[in-house]
Amino acid sequence: MGEQLLQLLFSGLTLGSIYSIIALILVITYKVTGILNLALGEFLVIGALLTVSFKSMGMPLIAASLLAIIIVALLAGVLERLTVNKARGASSLTMLIITIGISISLRGLALLIWGTDTYSLPSFTASGPIMAGGAALNPQSIWVFLLAAATLICVNTFFGRTYWGKAVKASVLSPIGAQLQGINLSTISLAAFVFSGALATAAGICIGPVTMVTYDMGFMLGVKGFIAATIGGLGSISGAVLGGLILGLLEAYSSGLISSGLNDAISIVILLAVLLIRPEGILGAISERKI
Amino acid sequence: MKKIIFKFSGAVIMLVLLIIPLLLNSNYLYGSLIVIGLYAIVVQGLGMLMGYAGQVSFGHAAFFGLGAYTAAILTTRFHWPSLLALLAAILLPGIVAALIGRQTLKLRELYLALATLGFGILVHILFTEGGEITGGPSGISGIPHLGIGSLILNSDRKFYILIWIILVLILLGIRNLVRSRTGRALCAIRESEYAAENAGIDCIRLKLQAFIFSALLTGLAGGLYAFYVTFISPSPFTFHASVQFVLMAVIGGLGTFWGPLLGAVVVVALNEILKELIPLIVPGAGGEYQIIIYGIILVALMIYRPQGLSSIGEFFQSSKKSLVQDGNEVN
Numbered sequence: 366m367g368e369q370l371l372q373l374l375f376s377g378l379t380l381g382s383i384y385s386i387i388a389l390i391l392v393i394t395y396k397v398t399g400i401l402n403l404a405l406g407e408f409l410v411i412g413a414l415l416t417v418s419f420k421s422m423g424m425p426l427i428a429a430s431l432l433a434i435i436i437v438a439l440l441a442g443v444l445e446r447l448t449v450n451k452a453r454g455a456s457s458l459t460m461l462i463i464t465i466g467i468s469i470s471l472r473g474l475a476l477l478i479w480g481t482d483t484y485s486l487p488s489f490t491a492s493g494p495i496m497a498g499g500a501a502l503n504p505q506s507i508w509v510f511l512l513a514a515a516t517l518i519c520v521n522t523f524f525g526r527t528y529w530g531k532a533v534k535a536s537v538l539s540p541i542g543a544q545l546q547g548i549n550l551s552t553i554s555l556a557a558f559v560f561s562g563a564l565a566t567a568a569g570i571c572i573g574p575v576t577m578v579t580y581d582m583g584f585m586l587g588v589k590g591f592i593a594a595t596i597g598g599l600g601s602i603s604g605a606v607l608g609g610l611i612l613g614l615l616e617a618y619s620s621g622l623i624s625s626g627l628n629d630a631i632s633i634v635i636l637l638a639v640l641l642i643r644p645e646g647i648l649g650a651i652s653e654r655k656i
Numbered sequence: 657m658k659k660i661i662f663k664f665s666g667a668v669i670m671l672v673l674l675i676i677p678l679l680l681n682s683n684y685l686y687g688s689l690i691v692i693g694l695y696a697i698v699v700q701g702l703g704m705l706m707g708y709a710g711q712v713s714f715g716h717a718a719f720f721g722l723g724a725y726t727a728a729i730l731t732t733r734f735h736w737p738s739l740l741a742l743l744a745a746i747l748l749p750g751i752v753a754a755l756i757g758r759q760t761l762k763l764r765e766l767y768l769a770l771a772t773l774g775f776g777i778l779v780h781i782l783f784t785e786g787g788e789i790t791g792g793p794s795g796i797s798g799i800p801h802l803g804i805g806s807l808i809l810n811s812d813r814k815f816y817i818l819i820w821i822i823l824v825l826i827l828l829g830i831r832n833l834v835r836s837r838t839g840r841a842l843c844a845i846r847e848s849e850y851a852a853e854n855a856g857i858d859c860i861r862l863k864l865q866a867f868i869f870s871a872l873l874t875g876l877a878g879g880l881y882a883f884y885v886t887f888i889s890p891s892p893f894t895f896h897a898s899v900q901f902v903l904m905a906v907i908g909g910l911g912t913f914w915g916p917l918l919g920a921v922v923v924v925a926l927n928e929i930l931k932e933l934i935p936l937i938v939p940g941a942g943g944e945y946q947i948i949i950y951g952i953i954l955v956a957l958m959i960y961r962p963q964g965l966s967s968i969g970e971f972f973q974s975s976k977k978s979l980v981q982d983g984n985e986v987n
Contacts, residue, residue, distance in 0.1 A: 401766055452959045457766060458712055459962045462906060463955050465899055470951030477944035584895070588777065595770060630781040636774040640767055641759045 368499035373621040374614070379506040379575060381613020382513040386568040387590030388597065388605035389516055390561045396600055397533055397557040399457065400449060403464040405565055405590065406583030407471035412437040412566025413578045414475060417484045426487060434566045441562025445555050453551070468583070475580035486573030505574045512571045516564065517606050524602070585629065592636040674820055678813070686812035690884060692924045693819035697877040699904045699916035700826050701870030706902070707911035708839065709866035710846035711761065712769045715776030716901045719749040719871045721783055721893030723878025728796040728888050729789065738802045738883060745879025746872050753871030754864070761863045776898045783890035795889030802883040815884055822880075823917075826873065831913060842866060846911070907957055909964025918965055926953065 387405060394402050412433050419429035448463050455463075489508050494501035523530040533553055536543035540550060569578070576582070593612045597604025612632055620628045677685045698720060705711050723745040730741035760771050783790050790796070801810045802818075809815050833839050841862055844852040849859050882888050900923060908919025930946045938945055957965075 448955050448959060452962070455958070455962050458769075458906075459958050461766070461769065462903070463958045466951045466954035466958065468951070469954065470948045473944050473947030473951060476947065588773070591770060592774075595767075599766070627781070627785065630778055630785070633774045633778045633781070637771060637778070640763060640771045640774070 369621065371498050372500035373617045375500055375502050375506060376621075377614035377617030378610065379503070379509055379613070380617055381610035382506075382509045383568065383572045383576075383586075383609070384589050384593040384612050385513045385606040385609025386509075386516055386564070386571075387586060388593035388609045389513075389520060389602065390564050390568075391590050391594045392597075392599065392602055392605040393520060394557050394561050395594075396537055396602075398449070398554045399537075400460045400464065401457075401591070401599075402558075402561065403461065403587055404444075404468035404471060405561060406585070406587030407468045407475070408437055408441060408562050408565035408583075409569040409586060410578060410580060410583040411440070411471060411475055411569075412562075413486065413569030413573045414479050414484060414580070416566075416570050416573070417486060417578065418479075420486070426489070430567075430570050433570065434563045437566040438559045438563040442555055442559040445558035449554065449558070450551060453554075468587070472581060472583065475583075479580050481580065484573075484578045486570060486578065488574040503575065505571070509571050509575065512567060513606065513609075517602070520602055589632060592632050595636060596639050670824075677816065681813065683812050686816045688924065688928065690812065690816050690819050692920050693816070693823050694877045694881050694884070695901070695904060695924065696823055696917045696920040697819075697826060697880075698874045698901055699908065699920050700823075700830055701873030702901050703905045703908070703910060703916040703919075704830060704833075704842075705866050705870040706905050707915070708834065708842035708846060709863045710849075711863055711867065712902065713772040713867075713870070714769050714895070714898045714902060715772035715774075715779070716870070716874050717893045717895065717897035718776040718779035719753065719874035720878040720881070720897065720901075721779060721890070722749045722752060723875030724882040724888050724893070725783065725790060725796070725878075726875070727879040727882040728799045731800050732796055732798055733789075738800055739804060742802065742876075742879045742883070745882070746876045749875030749878070750868050750872040753868045757864045757867040758860070761860060761867060773895065773898070776895055780890055780894055783893060790890075793890060795887065797887040799882050799886040799888070801886065802880070809883070819880065822876075827913075827917070834913075838862070838865075843911075903954065906962075907964055912964065915964055922965060926950065 387409070390405055391402065394400060394405075415433035415436055416426075416429045419432055420426060424432070444467055448467060449460065452459060452463055488503075488505045490504050494503055496502075524534055532543065532546075532548045535546070536548050536550055536553055544550060589612065590609075593609035594605045595608065596611055597606070597608030612635065615635060616628055616632055619631045677689055698716060702713060702716050705713060726748045727738075727741045727745040730736040730744055731738055736744070756775060760768065760775075763771055784793055786792065801808050802815075803809070807814075809818055834842075841852065841857045844855065844857060845859050845862060853859050881892075904919035904923045905916060906919070907922055908915035908917070927946075927950070930949055931943075934945045934949065
């Protein structure tokens with residue numbers, strides 16, 4: 366029993382780190398642009414699938430990954446210019462529907478190029494599972510933890526210590542004030558999308574060996590990221606990471622100990638519970654209200 | 657005089673459109689119009705909720721599914737008469753909406769969108785994992801046709817007539833509702849909840865009523881859908897169906913009289929046209945192109961026409977204006 370609990374802890378933390386990364390990207394884009402990007406899961410899937418294709422053309426994994434990251438980052442940037450930038454100032458519902466439209470098109474594109482097959486990516490390190498206390502830890506899980514930790518540290522450093530990070534924070538607090546200081550909001554929004562494309566691809570490549578990749582898995586991953594971000598409070602960076610880990614652990618334990626068929630249902634129940642009991646999240650402040 | 661012509665032009669055009677299919681008597685046309693009619697009933701309620709109460713729901717496919725499954729389960733498993741089952745199919749989503757709405761509607765904007773999205777996914781999982789009661793992923797077949805007294809609606813033509821009679825009645829009902837005290841209070845909530853609250857409007861109660869009302873209409877459409885197709889599975893009730901409903905409401909134009917109907921027509925027609933047209937342009941193209949172009953059109957509409965289509969042209973514009981004016985005149 367103890368071994369099983371430890372095993373579930375490992376898989377819960379792996380799953381949780383994945384959700385944390387997605388939630389982090391969502392929260393950053395939301396903080397910077399005020400947009401909840403529902404197409405994020407599609408960026409992740411396309412990035413991972415591109416890596417699979419480049420790899421099968423004979424490229425080494427690192428080169429394939431870098432190329433995929435660059436392509437999806439560019440794609441995200443182009444999409445931002447073509448859609449979000451053109452609709453600047455529209456309501457949050459309009460923006461949400463725009464990102465839904467982007468996600469529909471990208472899913473169609475992925476289906477067109479890669480079909481309905483399931484693809485797998487090779488693990489970064491070729492060693493077998495690490496045995497710890499009678500439970501097996503997949504070495505790839507460690508890569509996922511590392512990516513989540515690195516992302517969190519980079520994001521915190523960026524917002525806390527760099528000029529650009531502070532500029533971005535300022536522009537969120539007061540868009541007009543920031544513009545008067547010469548901060549270009551449109552550039553910030555572009556950068557946020559390019560960054561989210563790149564990071565989503567990195568996340569996709571990291572989790573590829575753990576979960577396998579299909580063209581249609583982006584939506585549910587995006588929703589899980591949302592739920593994680595909501596648990597933490599939509600505007601909070603550390604909250605997003607915490608929310609991701611909580612969600613991953615709850616999912617792993619409930620599906621391991623109760624039933625795996627209700628996996629998605631459990632995360633939704635958590636979402637509804639958080640929204641109804643404490644909609645501002647565990648760490649989040651109450652968001653501004655429309656008057 | 658001009659105003660009077662505009663006022664009745666919508667009704668006249670609609671009447672003509674209703675009669676033409678009966679003369680042509682084509683099953684393809686009936687089928688498409690039945691689907692449009694069913695969606696339009698859903699979007700009437702959703703449009704009320706979004707356009708007047710200012711609340712978004714990404715979970716209406718769940719109410720649609722609850723209506724359909726209620727009708728299917730009661731008639732096939734418990735052998736209820738179809739009309740009684742239809743009544744239950746209307747009421748159950750309303751009851752569910754009342755239960756979840758009181759808490760959910762306290763949430764604002766994106767949080768409400770998230771909560772309803774979650775509710776929609778949850779209900780879809782229940783349909784799929786429901787075992788013997790819902791038939792799991794393979795669904796329920798052998799649902800009887802809708803029977804009203806000795807009249808059995810077993811042809812597309814009969815069903816078409818029923819759906820559009822219901823739709824016209826709902827259109828008229830909503831027109832009256834919007835002009836009433838309640839309708840104006842709803843508009844006030846959309847503009848500013850705090851101001852409305854200060855003016856003595858019980859916002860939560862009114863939003864809850866709009867939510868329940870839209871769930872009742874959606875349940876009705878769901879029940880009718882089950883009796884029309886006589887076979888249901890979880891697949892038409894996914895999150896994507898909910899998105900489709902929101903789209904129809906937004907594309908048609910929120911807070912307009914013809915918006916919901918127009919939105920349903922445009923989205924269904926778009927699906928059909930893309931299905932026919934794309935293989936002609938790109939030989940051998942499958943459904944993928946359809947999905948891609950659908951998404952692109954959606955994004956383009958949101959960028960260039962976020963207020964919806966129903967302000968296009970003199971005819972729709974005038975009916976929109978007259979609605980606002982009439983609302984003021986009642987004062």
